[in-house]
Amino acid sequence: MMINRILLLCLFLLGFYGLMVLKNLVKKVFALSIQNSAVILLFIVEGSRIGDHAPILSEDQVRYVDPIPQALMLTAIVVGICVTALALALVYRLYQKYESLNVEEIQRKANNE
Amino acid sequence: MNSENLIVIQIVLPLSGAALCFVSKLLKSQTLQRLIDWFAAFLGLFVPLGLLFFLYPAVSQHPIQFYVGNQHPLIGIELRFDGVSGIELRFDGVSWLLNVMGFITAATSWLYSRTAGPHTPEFSALFLIQTFALTATASSADLFNLFVCFEILGIASYALTAFSGKGRAFMAAFSYMAVSSTAMAIFLIGVFGIYRITGALSYDGIARYITRITTEAQIVGLGLSLVCIVIATAVRVAILPVYGWLPEAHATAPHAISAVLSGVLIKVPLFALGRFLFLLMSNVSAIDIVFKEILDVLKLSGTLTALVAVIFALSQRDVKRLLAYHSISQIGYVVSAWAIASPMAIAAAWMHAFYHALFKGLLFLSVGTVIDASGSKDVYTIRGAYKVGLIPTIAFFVGALSISAFPPFNGFASKAAIFYLHKGSWEYIILSIASVGTIASMIKLSRMFIPEGKSAKARPEYNPNILVLKPVTGFWLKVSLVIFALACVMGGLFSKEMGRLAGLLVGTETNPVPTHLFTLNSIKGTLSLLAQGVLLYLFVISLPGKYITHKIETRQPSFAGLLFAFSLGIGLLGTLVLLRH
Numbered sequence: 131m132m133i134n135r136i137l138l139l140c141l142f143l144l145g146f147y148g149l150m151v152l153k154n155l156v157k158k159v160f161a162l163s164i165q166n167s168a169v170i171l172l173f174i175v176e177g178s179r180i181g182d183h184a185p186i187l188s189e190d191q192v193r194y195v196d197p198i199p200q201a202l203m204l205t206a207i208v209v210g211i212c213v214t215a216l217a218l219a220l221v222y223r224l225y226q227k228y229e230s231l232n233v234e235e236i237q238r239k240a241n242n243e
Numbered sequence: 244m245n246s247e248n249l250i251v252i253q254i255v256l257p258l259s260g261a262a263l264c265f266v267s268k269l270l271k272s273q274t275l276q277r278l279i280d281w282f283a284a285f286l287g288l289f290v291p292l293g294l295l296f297f298l299y300p301a302v303s304q305h306p307i308q309f310y311v312g313n314q315h316p317l318i319g320i321e322l323r324f325d326g327v328s329g330i331e332l333r334f335d336g337v338s339w340l341l342n343v344m345g346f347i348t349a350a351t352s353w354l355y356s357r358t359a360g361p362h363t364p365e366f367s368a369l370f371l372i373q374t375f376a377l378t379a380t381a382s383s384a385d386l387f388n389l390f391v392c393f394e395i396l397g398i399a400s401y402a403l404t405a406f407s408g409k410g411r412a413f414m415a416a417f418s419y420m421a422v423s424s425t426a427m428a429i430f431l432i433g434v435f436g437i438y439r440i441t442g443a444l445s446y447d448g449i450a451r452y453i454t455r456i457t458t459e460a461q462i463v464g465l466g467l468s469l470v471c472i473v474i475a476t477a478v479r480v481a482i483l484p485v486y487g488w489l490p491e492a493h494a495t496a497p498h499a500i501s502a503v504l505s506g507v508l509i510k511v512p513l514f515a516l517g518r519f520l521f522l523l524m525s526n527v528s529a530i531d532i533v534f535k536e537i538l539d540v541l542k543l544s545g546t547l548t549a550l551v552a553v554i555f556a557l558s559q560r561d562v563k564r565l566l567a568y569h570s571i572s573q574i575g576y577v578v579s580a581w582a583i584a585s586p587m588a589i590a591a592a593w594m595h596a597f598y599h600a601l602f603k604g605l606l607f608l609s610v611g612t613v614i615d616a617s618g619s620k621d622v623y624t625i626r627g628a629y630k631v632g633l634i635p636t637i638a639f640f641v642g643a644l645s646i647s648a649f650p651p652f653n654g655f656a657s658k659a660a661i662f663y664l665h666k667g668s669w670e671y672i673i674l675s676i677a678s679v680g681t682i683a684s685m686i687k688l689s690r691m692f693i694p695e696g697k698s699a700k701a702r703p704e705y706n707p708n709i710l711v712l713k714p715v716t717g718f719w720l721k722v723s724l725v726i727f728a729l730a731c732v733m734g735g736l737f738s739k740e741m742g743r744l745a746g747l748l749v750g751t752e753t754n755p756v757p758t759h760l761f762t763l764n765s766i767k768g769t770l771s772l773l774a775q776g777v778l779l780y781l782f783v784i785s786l787p788g789k790y791i792t793h794k795i796e797t798r799q800p801s802f803a804g805l806l807f808a809f810s811l812g813i814g815l816l817g818t819l820v821l822l823r824h
Contacts, residue, residue, distance in 0.1 A: 142428070149421055150806045162424055169431045176439065198438070202387050206431060209394045213424050216398060220405060220417045227410045233802055240411045241799075 134175050142168035155221045155231045159214060166210040173199040173206075246301040247309045250334045250382065253291040253298075253342070257375035260287025264368035280367050287371040288350040291378070295342055298334075303747060306335035308384065331445050333384030333518075336748030340593050341381035341514055347730070348506040348600045349374045351723045355608050356499035358717030359615060361406055369406075370500075373399035377507060380515045385445045386434045386472075389515060390427065393479065397423050400508055404496045412495035419488045422805045423478055426485075429813065430475035436468030446522050453523055453530055459824060466533040466820040472516070473537055474813045479512040482541075482548045482578055484808040486571045487800035490555075493567035498611025501563065505570035505607060506600030513574075513581060514593065521584055533820060538582045540816060545578025546670045553680035557687065557783055558792035561620045562610050565688060566603070569646065572677060573599045579670055580661045586751035588664055593745050594755060595657035598645070598734055602654055605642035605727035609635045612720065613691060616712050622687060626695035630712040636692065638724040643685045645731045647776070648678060649769055650761050653731050656738030659765070660755040675772075682776025683783060 145168060148161025177200060181193030221231070228236045260283035267279035301307060311330045353370060356362070376396035383389045397420070405416040438444055440461055441452035456462060474485070481489040489509070493501050524534050549572050556568035577599070581592035612635045613628045614620055629636045645652035648659075658678070665671040734741060742756035759765075782788045800808075 146425065146806070146810075149425065150803045155417070158421065162421060165425060165428050169428045169435075172432070173435055176435070198444075199435075205387070205391060209391065212398055213394075213420065216401060217417065217420060220401075220413050220420070223405070224410065224413045224417070227413065236410075236414060237802075240414050243410060 131179070135172075138168050138172050138175065141171070144168075153232050153234060155224065155233055155236075156218075158233070159217045159221060162217065163210065163214055166206070166213075170203045170206055170210070173203050246298055246307055246334075249294050249298055250307060250332065251311060253294040254332075254375065254378050254382065256291050256294075257287035257371045257378065260284060261368040261371035261375065264364045264371065267364045276364060277362075280364055283371065284350075284353055284367060287374060288346060288353055291342070292346045292350065295339065295346070298339060302334060302336055302339045306333055308333045330388055331384045331447075332382050333446070334382045335518070336750065337514055337518055337589070337593070338382040340597070340745060340748055341511055342378050344593075344597045344600050345374065345377040345381070345507045345511065348604050349377070349503055351726045352499040352502040352506075352604060352608070354719045354726075355502070355723035356497070358720035359498060359611065361497055366403075366406060369399050369403050370503075373403060373503070373508075377511050380511050383515070384447070384518075386437065386449070386519070387444050389519070390430055390434060392515075393430070393476075393512065394427060396508065396511075397427070397479075400500075400504060403500045404492045404504070406500065407495060407497045409495055411491070415488075415491040415495045418802055418805060419492045421802070422485075422488045422809060425806060426475040426478035426809065429471045433468040433471030433475065436464055436471065440465050440468070446519055450523050457529055462530055462533065463821065463824050465530055466537075466824065467817055469520075469533065469537060470813065470816045470820055473520075473541070474809070474816060476512050476516045477541075477544075477812065478809060479509065480574060480578065481509050481571050482575060483544045483551060484812050485805075486548065486552065487805045487808055489571055490564050490567040493570060494561060494563040498607055498614075501567070501611070502604040502607040505567065506604045509570065509574055510577060510596040510600070513578065514589075514596070517581060517584075517589065521589070524584065533824075536819065536823060537816070538584055540819065542579055542582035542670070545575045545582060546673050547575070548572065549575030549579065549677040550673050550680070553677045553684065555795060557680055557684045557779075558795040560622055560796060562614065562622050562625070562688060562691070563607070563620060565622065565684060566606055566610060569606075569681070569684070570599075570603060572681065573603070573646070575677070576658070576661055576674060579674065580664055583664060586749045587746065587753050587755050589749045590742065590745040590751065591657070591660040591664055591755035593749070594738075594742060595661055597741075598653040598657040598731075601727055601730045601734060602642045602645035602652075605638055605724065605731060606646065608720075608724055608727065609639040609642060610688070610691075612715055612724075613639075613712075616715055622690060625691040626693055627712060628691040629694075630714065632714045632721075634721045634724055635715060638728045639692070640689075641728045641731050643689060645735070647682045647685050648772075650766060651732070651735045653734030653738065655765075655769070656735055656742070656756055656760060659757055659760060660742065663755070663757045678772055679775045679779055682773060683779035686776060686780045687783065 142165055145161045145165030149158055152158055152161060177196040181195050183192045183194050224236055225231055228239050230236055263279055263283035267276045270276050309332060311332060373396065376392055376399060380392040380396060383392050401416045401420045404419060405413050437449060441449045443449045443452055456465065478485045493504050496504060520534060524531060552568050552572035552575060556565050556572060559565040559568060577592045577596050580588050613625060613631055616631045617625050619625050641652065645654040648655045662671060662674065665674065738756050739754060742754040746754055783792055
């Protein structure tokens, strides 16, 4: 179980690193998405610890996964998509304006406006 | 109609208004489009204000708690463990107060946008969605629900920041979004931690389970989860060290949006967090000590924010950036009072938050009018701003006097309430120094109204086109300024009544506003602050002062810096909790 958590932490840090260090704006959006996925996976993985069956009520008692984290993550995924879509729209408008995706170049040009 | 329905209606109305705005885009006729826009805004911004009036008698008695969409647990999305599903809402005094602040500021700013723009239906729709998220945040009683509300609030505000269409605004919106989405991912991790340990997501459920926690491992786990939630919220509130995204976003947004962003959007998350934290704290449990530590850190951070941000504000040339840094400084005052966590402190914090929303709205809108008229944002270039008209000029000075805490304007009363709370502590000294800085920077801002002298034309950066200021016209622009200005004056004159109302709604009989408000002593204190402010201003425009402020002004946070500050904040607070246990 511990190895799962460590891998998820690595995934999250990877996203964080990408968001912080990469210069390309589109790559930054990907990094944001990776970061979000890491958290979603954390919920799903940890939610499955108490059982491994789909949470559908039936006659015989089986060990269900905890359904709440899954329900929550559905919402989180939708929110994540909205953020990604808006981010890409902003990047597109920035590209139209400055003809570059490099964040440093854009910031330099914007400050000279 | 019972109060539960009223609450749901006032939350849903802004959302229906937004839908109407989108529908109006389908129409060809411009007049019809505008009519529907007006109707939608009336429905979503003004009607809820009226509903709040009817809700007051019920809320002043006790909080109203209920479920929306109460389904069988297996059908609806189950948000609670104990058999009841649906979205839980808890409408208490704080929610009522936050809604009053939100709707008054939003409605008045929207009126301003009718003259100054943007006029498109999309703008009104996003504006209404943002208002919806504000009221939903103020009354949510469930951690995951809070997360969703924060995200809606965020997405609407990123888009609205970008609405001015300038390149800088797009970049500011992108940075804002990157930092705040990272913060929300951390927030989710915090929610996860709390769910794992307590098995509940609703505030009540968590409060019930938290008393059973005894083992050290659980306390540390819960403490770290709380740290995640608190720091993620702090990003939205914009206090040290995570305020870096704010100045650029608030400075580049359309003026009406700047007023709402600075006035309401940075405060509602703070009080929403307070509704959660203070509910848990009222339980006697082993975890209480962790709360105390976190709140102490927030108080320290808030107090320092008030001082540091005002130094930055004093160094700015761009008038809207100057005002944006002032918002950070004023939120520092609010946080420093809020973190004391007594009902009286929360009432005082709310009062300052509300009054700040009024005078900062007034300042952003009147300064925005001057910027639009002159075409410049540079405080050293704009001269003779009084030519834009009598109402914007008076409005600006009412706002400037309010933020500088001159009697009898509203800022005087709410700052007196906060100073009264801190009496005799080190925070008092720091906040007093910050007040001097506020006065000095307002003097700097007032330079725009100095008549244009002969020497201005001799200066090399003189641009003859900039100084041609015409009187502004526009009915709604003037109406919105008059509403804010009247609210500032009335808020000051009736501050004791406001204090009693706020106190009553957060559950205390004591009035946060000191009984002897307008005395000879307080006027003497104000005059001495004014003298210090003038001295500080003279230093800033002197040669060494100019050198220092220029150094500060050119220092702009980079993209990586914003994220670094965030991880620094979370690391420091996390280490503190780990070390103490």
